[in-house]
Amino acid sequence: MGGAQSRRSGPPTERKIDRRLTTLIAAVYPDERRRPGYAKLAQEIRETTGRAISGTYLWELATGKKSNVTLDHLEALAQFFGVPTEYFVNDEVADKVDSQLALVSALRDAQVRHLALRAHGLSPASLDALLAMVEEVRRLQDLTGTDGKGNPRRAAAPDPGAQHPEH
Template sequence: MIAALYPDERKRPGYARLAKEIRETTGGTISGTYLWELATGKKRNVTLEQLDVLAEFFGVPPEYFLNEETAERVNSQLKLATALRDARVRNLALRAEGLSAESLDALLIMVNEARKVQHLASLDDQDDKAAPDGGQTETSGDAT
């Protein structure tokens, strides 16, 4: 969750500062030490009050912390939101709007190849092949 809110590790606040931001934003109190313990897995028990404070601060439903399916859905939305913060990513997405399914598939292949060259993790193809109408597009060759 912290990485999604602060994607640049160099600008990510420490746990004490994050606890202060949480207190200032939500009025709830969680210590920096407690945040560190949660983040490292040393603590797993969270009160409902703390859960609500964390959910409010991070802008997620409380179920995010309790339900894996909800967490996956929210994480996928956060990845998209984080990617769209980059003006070049937004520009690319906006310019691709209106292109044919074949052109979009060709662009996806190019992006996947660029990710391989830069040794970046491969992304899930399921989202890549979903057509705007909810159907599946046909691709020739392996896009991964």
């Protein structure tokens, strides 16, 4: 086995860093057209955290080409993105953070915010009825997928790996 296949068959942590990094990038920069390239992102990380990281190295981590990330780099990434360092290595922590990111992403939509604000103060029975209606509409629109915990499955994060490293 060689190439990408062998990279994906390494220890579970190595296979997750790329996905978790791309999830964070997409959460902080939801508009792909305005998302900085890896060189610019690395510069922002350096300026914010004071820790050295290159655009090429960041691209390699995000695309799974490198997985031997150092603790210093994990700490810099965690500090920059505002997540615990454990996010990159602990599934339970990652699940909690990903749920919070999904909520933040949903709340960026003005209509979702408006719906949530209008629902505030309704009785528990009314909220249950409203949730049942939302679930039915999601089913009708074929949006019933969940993450295994009953939370709506988010659309796949855009793949920043499609960008090329900037030098």
